[in-house]
Amino acid sequence: MKSNFDIDELRTALAQEARALGFDCIGITAPGTIERAGQHFLEFIASGGHGDMDWLAAQPERRIDPRGLWADVRSVIMLGVNYGPDQDPLAILKQRTRAAISVYAQGDDYHDVIKKRLKALARWLVAAASRELEPCEVKVFVDTAAVMEKPLAQTAGLGWQGKHTNLVSREFGSWLFLGAIYTTIDLSRDTAETDHCGSCQACLDICPTSAFPAPYKLDARRCISYLTIENKGPIPRDFRKAIGNRIYGCDDCLAACPWNKFAQEGREAKLAARDELRAPGLADLARLDDAAFRALFTKSPVKRIGRDRFLRNVLIAIGNSGDVALAEEARRLLDDASPLVRGAAIWALGQLVPRDEFVAVKIAAMSTEQDNSVREEWQAAS
Numbered sequence: 001m002k003s004n005f006d007i008d009e010l011r012t013a014l015a016q017e018a019r020a021l022g023f024d025c026i027g028i029t030a031p032g033t034i035e036r037a038g039q040h041f042l043e044f045i046a047s048g049g050h051g052d053m054d055w056l057a058a059q060p061e062r063r064i065d066p067r068g069l070w071a072d073v074r075s076v077i078m079l080g081v082n083y084g085p086d087q088d089p090l091a092i093l094k095q096r097t098r099a100a101i102s103v104y105a106q107g108d109d110y111h112d113v114i115k116k117r118l119k120a121l122a123r124w125l126v127a128a129a130s131r132e133l134e135p136c137e138v139k140v141f142v143d144t145a146a147v148m149e150k151p152l153a154q155t156a157g158l159g160w161q162g163k164h165t166n167l168v169s170r171e172f173g174s175w176l177f178l179g180a181i182y183t184t185i186d187l188s189r190d191t192a193e194t195d196h197c198g199s200c201q202a203c204l205d206i207c208p209t210s211a212f213p214a215p216y217k218l219d220a221r222r223c224i225s226y227l228t229i230e231n232k233g234p235i236p237r238d239f240r241k242a243i244g245n246r247i248y249g250c251d252d253c254l255a256a257c258p259w260n261k262f263a264q265e266g267r268e269a270k271l272a273a274r275d276e277l278r279a280p281g282l283a284d285l286a287r288l289d290d291a292a293f294r295a296l297f298t299k300s301p302v303k304r305i306g307r308d309r310f311l312r313n314v315l316i317a318i319g320n321s322g323d324v325a326l327a328e329e330a331r332r333l334l335d336d337a338s339p340l341v342r343g344a345a346i347w348a349l350g351q352l353v354p355r356d357e358f359v360a361v362k363i364a365a366m367s368t369e370q371d372n373s374v375r376e377e378w379q380a381a382s
């Protein structure tokens, strides 16, 4: 021991520093506290619930116990950033010619914003610990490695995993981004939070695609967040209508949670909704070329899916718009260079124009279409 500063004082100072850096909550847990969640994770992977997210299934030993990722970790510091919306996120779903982008993606990418803060806090910890107590090492994560952030946040006392599988906080409801710092120093632990869902199942009932086979279990393959963000191919036909105008992620189960009555608006300007992403018109989005797409979504997580997947999603929303005027956008995109976009344009057009008109377009297009997936889309649409 180098000074009178003890481990609890270090913890208190760490919490103050976290707050100053823009984190809204902090809790500390030990690496060996998520054994049951690890078991559930293995069951989830065995059932195939992760769909095409092979990265999620890879090296499970690293994910199910923090010591599998880093043998020297002694404490896990979990942090939350509130991104509570300033409007009802479900209101946009009624504006069918406009696009619904999920709350988390209307501002800057949280990975970038939070990672910078985690690094700053970790640097502070390394300096304070070695100055006052003993040297320590750190690693930071925000959805960037094999870390079970939600169960760790629960054992660190930040909230509990609700029936929609996300962490619910008494203070911030469903709207918390999570980040983690693993460290080699032994810090005092917080008490785990317990489940406060009770008999409520509002999140399960609202899900448009029935993605919950049971409370606390999500089949990611049915979740609109997966279908519009992670899924690289065409959107499976069974889910297209249910997607409505959601073009990037989904907030329905989060928004339905009654614990949101305690939620507050987020205080980080970088994560706040950009005006142009609150309710963009589908027609404008359908006209984005690659450069315009990149410009509109600079620093936004939406950029990650690229222009073609994005247009695929916009076309599904156009097909669901009920607005015949938008058929022109679909018709134009039948000639797009991307087969993914052409395939979604076929479906959209089929939803909006009369059958005889659609069949005439199909006959003309089939005479030149070379791509098998697009030809299949025409066939299925008849």
Ligand code: B12
Pocket: 037, 038, 040, 041, 044, 045, 053, 056, 102, 103, 104, 142, 143, 144, 145, 146, 147, 148, 149, 150, 151, 161, 164, 165, 166, 167, 168, 174, 175, 176, 177, 178, 179, 216, 217, 218, 220, 223, 225, 226, 229, 230, 248, 249, 250, 251, 253, 254
């Ligand atoms: C993969 C992933 C996804 C996938 C799968 C989602 C999922 N539920 O797993 C998809 C693409 C669908 C997704 C969507 C979303 N995601 Co996501 N995602 C992740 C990621 C990278 C890993 C999550 C994971 O480990 N999944 C694997 C499964 C097994 O975990 P699980 O569902 O939590 O499984 C638990 C339950 O099934 C339970 N369980 C199973 N059986 C049983 C039985 C009983 C009896 C009980 C009690 C429990 C139980 O135990 C399991 C382990 O805890 C994390 C970041 C990270 N590294 O942790 C972000 C993360 C979970 N996502 C996040 C967000 C914000 C979202 C979206 C809200 C985005 C959006 N608006 O579209 C949606 C929410 C959809 C939903 N209802 O979950 C945040 C959630 C923050 C929070 N407060 O919880 C995270 C933590 C990212 C972050 N750093 O902030 N996501």
Ligand code: SF4
Pocket: 164, 206, 207, 208, 209, 210, 211, 212, 218, 222, 223, 224, 225, 249, 250, 251, 252, 253, 254
């Ligand atoms: S994010 Fe939407 S689609 Fe996914 S589980 Fe929640 S309500 Fe269902």
